Amino acid sequence: xxxxxxxxxxxxxxxxxxxxxxxxxxxxxxxxxxxxxxxxxxxxxxxxxxxxxxxxxxxxxxxxxxxxxxxxxxxxxxxxxxxxxxxxxxxxxxxxxxxxxxxxxxxxxxxxxxxxxxxxxxxxxxxxxxxxxxxxxxxxxxxxxxxxxxxxxxxxxxxxxxxxxxxxxxxxxxxxxxxxxxxxxxxxxxxxxxxxxxxxxxxxxxxxxxxxxxxxxxxxxxxxxxxxxxxxxxxxxxxxxxxxxxxxxxxxxxxxxxxxxxxxxxxxxxxxxxxxxxxxxxxxxxxxxxxxxxxxxxxxxxxxxxxxxxxxxxxxxxxxxxxxx
Amino acid sequence: xxxxxxxxxxxxxxxxxxxxxxxxxxxxxxxxxxxxxxxxxxxxxxxxxxxxxxxxxxxxxxxxxxxxxxxxxxxxxxxxxxxxxxxxxxxxxxxxxxxxxxxxxxxxxxxxxxxxxxxxxxxxxxxxxxxxxxxxxxxxxxxxxxxxxxxxxxxxxxxxxxxxxxxxxxxxxxxxxxxxxxxxxxxxxxxxxxxxxxxxxxxxxxxxxxxxxxxxxxxxxxxxxxxxxxxxxxxxxxxxxxxxxxxxxxxxxxxxxxxxxxxxxxxxxxxxxxxxxxxxxxxxxxxxxxxxxxxxxxxxxxxxxxxxxxxxxxxxxxxxxxxxxxxxxxxxxxxxxxxxxxxxxxx
Numbered sequence: 001x002x003x004x005x006x007x008x009x010x011x012x013x014x015x016x017x018x019x020x021x022x023x024x025x026x027x028x029x030x031x032x033x034x035x036x037x038x039x040x041x042x043x044x045x046x047x048x049x050x051x052x053x054x055x056x057x058x059x060x061x062x063x064x065x066x067x068x069x070x071x072x073x074x075x076x077x078x079x080x081x082x083x084x085x086x087x088x089x090x091x092x093x094x095x096x097x098x099x100x101x102x103x104x105x106x107x108x109x110x111x112x113x114x115x116x117x118x119x120x121x122x123x124x125x126x127x128x129x130x131x132x133x134x135x136x137x138x139x140x141x142x143x144x145x146x147x148x149x150x151x152x153x154x155x156x157x158x159x160x161x162x163x164x165x166x167x168x169x170x171x172x173x174x175x176x177x178x179x180x181x182x183x184x185x186x187x188x189x190x191x192x193x194x195x196x197x198x199x200x201x202x203x204x205x206x207x208x209x210x211x212x213x214x215x216x217x218x219x220x221x222x223x224x225x226x227x228x229x230x231x232x233x234x235x236x237x238x239x240x241x242x243x244x245x246x247x248x249x250x251x252x253x254x255x256x257x258x259x260x261x262x263x264x265x266x267x268x269x270x271x272x273x274x275x276x277x278x279x280x281x282x283x284x285x286x287x288x289x290x291x292x293x294x295x296x297x298x299x300x301x302x303x304x305x306x307x308x309x310x311x312x313x314x315x316x317x318x319x320x321x322x323x324x325x
Numbered sequence: 326x327x328x329x330x331x332x333x334x335x336x337x338x339x340x341x342x343x344x345x346x347x348x349x350x351x352x353x354x355x356x357x358x359x360x361x362x363x364x365x366x367x368x369x370x371x372x373x374x375x376x377x378x379x380x381x382x383x384x385x386x387x388x389x390x391x392x393x394x395x396x397x398x399x400x401x402x403x404x405x406x407x408x409x410x411x412x413x414x415x416x417x418x419x420x421x422x423x424x425x426x427x428x429x430x431x432x433x434x435x436x437x438x439x440x441x442x443x444x445x446x447x448x449x450x451x452x453x454x455x456x457x458x459x460x461x462x463x464x465x466x467x468x469x470x471x472x473x474x475x476x477x478x479x480x481x482x483x484x485x486x487x488x489x490x491x492x493x494x495x496x497x498x499x500x501x502x503x504x505x506x507x508x509x510x511x512x513x514x515x516x517x518x519x520x521x522x523x524x525x526x527x528x529x530x531x532x533x534x535x536x537x538x539x540x541x542x543x544x545x546x547x548x549x550x551x552x553x554x555x556x557x558x559x560x561x562x563x564x565x566x567x568x569x570x571x572x573x574x575x576x577x578x579x580x581x582x583x584x585x586x587x588x589x590x591x592x593x594x595x596x597x598x599x600x601x602x603x604x605x606x607x608x609x610x611x612x613x614x615x616x617x618x619x620x621x622x623x624x625x626x627x628x629x630x631x632x633x634x635x636x637x638x639x640x641x642x643x644x645x646x647x648x649x650x651x652x653x654x655x656x657x658x659x660x661x662x663x664x665x666x667x668x669x670x671x672x
Contacts, residue, residue: 018513026529136662140654142605144612145628145647152640163636259518263609267632278613281528293525300517 008308012301019297020071023290024064076294077287081280086291090273095175096166097272100264101257103179103188104196108250112200113243116207121234123212132208138201143260147194147267154190162187164269191268195261199253206249210242251307255300394667401663408656415475418468423450426466427620441641455641457630463641466627467649473623474650477534478604481541486596488542489549490589494580496550497557508554511547519544523606527615537616541603548599549592556588594668598661601654608650624650 058066070076079086115131122128155163167187169176178184214220215238223233262274269275273292280288419425441455441463454463496507514522523540530536560566561584569579608625610616617623622630624646631642 015513015516136658137655140601140658141651142608142625142647142654144609144625145643145650148628148632148635148643148647152635152644156636156638156640256518259521262520262524263613266613277524281524281613281615289525289528296521297517304516 005309008305012305015301016297020068020294021064023293024067071294076291079280079285079288081283081285081288086287087295089288090276090291090295093271093273093276095177096270097258097261097265097274099177099179100188100191100195100261100270100272101254103192104199104257105250105254107192107196108199108203108253111196112203112250113207113246115200116204116246117211117234117239119204120208120211120215123208128208131204135201135204138204139198141197143194143198144263144267146197147191147264150190150194151267161190163190166271191264191270194267195257195264198260199250199257202253203246203250206246207242210245211238214238214241248307248310251303251310255303258296258299391667400659401667404656404659404663407652408660411471411653411656412475414468415471418465418472422462422465422468424462424465426461426469426622440639441645454645455639457627457642458634463627463645466622467624467646470622470624470627470646471649471653473534473617473621474604474607474625474653477537477541477607477617477623478600481538481545481603481607482596482600484538484542485545485599486549486592489546489551490553490585490592492546493550493553494557494585494588497554498561498576498580498584504554507550511550514544514547515551519606520609523610524613524615527610532615532618534617534621537607537610540610541606544606545599545603548595552592552595553588556591557584560584560587590668594661594665597664598658601657601661604650604657605654 074085074087076086078084079089082089115135119128119131119135123132151163154161165187166178167183168181169178169184170180171177172180178188220233220237223237228237258274261270261272262277264270265272265275266278276288277292279285280292439456439460441453444451450462454467456462457466492507496504522544526540526543527536530539566579566583569583574583607616607623608628611623611625612629614629617626619626627646628643628650631639631644631646635643
């Protein structure tokens, strides 16, 4: 296990390094870094000073060293638009995104697994077939359009829920969160469901397939022959065995949800870091884009590492080191 | 689009004779396919035309099963029919669309944001699906938008398949450092969500149809390389490859003519479903404002342009293009799903 962790950590560092090289090439080597990193309305003298300060008169490999050194110290440049460190700006927006993703993941677990169980158990009846057909629809509908349909129905026509924004937030340990007030829940409901639906469909289908397969396995047949009650077979025998891959997928989907939150946040004007990214793309606020890429890479590397380890903890049969070799 | 028989060819690989049919027609003296090569190698002195002639498709048991499975599902037929109809609509759009949505002179700003079913001032055009803010007929805009969406999706998938299949084959056949480099690159790309990679890429290079296609290729080739390598690794240890090697065929020929046709089935099935994914991705990127340019609106851009009017209740500008997009994606998804089921020997 220790060997595996060390190896995975080394791999993760390599990935981070590779991304930093790609980002460095995109920003510094291909384009004119001055144009990218310094706002165009800066005077020439100040511009020269900045060139010297950013080390842009140095050879390329030294520039990369400087870039990496500064990145390691959490300095990825200042936002042109907001005039503050890009990293700080993104971290400020992080709680909003995390909250949205957390609610969506909870919805995925609850609805995805329970509906999947029903669809798997009753797969030859109309209920199961209906759920499976619904799931096909669920991941065929483009995420952003689905959000707009939600807005049209629930905000414009019915007027039940607000169409945008985060509503009032409550400070919990210095972090503003919406989920502790009723109005906050009204605001988070639509974006969270919008973000979750594709994932619910995915988890639902995985669970349904798993349940259908498990039902013909020997251990289930044996339990049935032994006279174990159907409810207990489902809970103790089937569910336990299919949960391992499902939990892994949910873990990996955490990262995907953070990526897809850019779309949901844009549709619902949710002030998270995805919305910040899109706004920065529009305003050509490149330091923020660079910082976003680096931070999200770091996040992904951590998520992948945690998921891999969770997998080993959940399923003692998995031997990670051998599997990699 | 791919043709169905080209997929079935590759799946009948379990019977030796069937895999003989898998290769494209080759000159009589030089049987190009692996199985036929084995046969000729074994009976080197016998004339080549002793190799039994087998009718393609229907007479091969595996293929017959696949076709039967595919035909027995009504939803497969319906979705393929609907898909065909949609493609016909898209191809024929210029002939019957009420308006050319790119011809800015034909648009009348006075007709802006008319609800569905209203007619223009001199009643020459009825806007069945309403008009957008520029007075553009939504029906025409959707028909032309579908063309762009489908074009981008197909191009992206075709190029990704070409790149992925080539690299996957090379990685599996050559092994060594090529394998290591390709598979590390695959892991690297697949480690990140596609939407994010494409979004950031387009944020750097700007918008344009060609750039969207490039971005889609960058995020999608890795899937095909991985599938192709997996299949090719299983296949390359088989006897017909060994036979071809012993006959002294050059490596490119073994890879292209012998290995590739026998491995490409799963890739093609995955590719059909990926067309839908590519179309969705393009629409999403266009919606976010980094996709196709405003002058050539795809469905995603049409939906985005209606977003600002959604809150005032002008639903048709966003909703109808979305319905068209959903129909296209659903048809491709269902057809691809059924195709995969019928090609799966376990069912």
